Amino acid sequence: MVEQLRYYYARGRRKEASAQVRLYPNGTGRIIVNEKPLQEYFVRERDVLHILEPLKVTSTEGKFDITVRVRGGGISGQAGAIRLGIARALTLFNPEFRPILRKGGFLTRDPREKERKKAGLRRARKAPQYSKR
DSSP states (O other), X not given: OOOOOOOEEEEEEETTEEEEEEEEESOOSOEEETTEEXXXXXXXXXXXXXXXXXXXXXXXXXXXXXXXXXXXXXXXXXXXXXXHHHHHXXXXXXXGGHHHHHHHTOSSOOOOOOOOOOTTSSSSSOOOOOOOO
């Protein structure tokens, strides 16, 4: 009988980005984002560090293989979505991580979204130039 791979699945969102995260236990620490290695997909070091924070806090770096499908939004929004997805998947793997991740703010979804454009303005808040005379 072939043993089926078991993984922990979670979804993370930030701004317009949405990430589907799969955590495979007993892994080698590989992180694949949209079929590319993490360092290749995210070239800025701060984005990589941002993503790895939940693993550092729970001392689980290198214990999982992680695959991620992320779409929408920009680079930093995608990094935030992946971070939330990893944190949620870690709580499914081990519920004892929940207080640690909650205290670090990793389980809180950032509610900030782009503000809509208003009528009579150029953007959400930028008004046309005012001339007194």
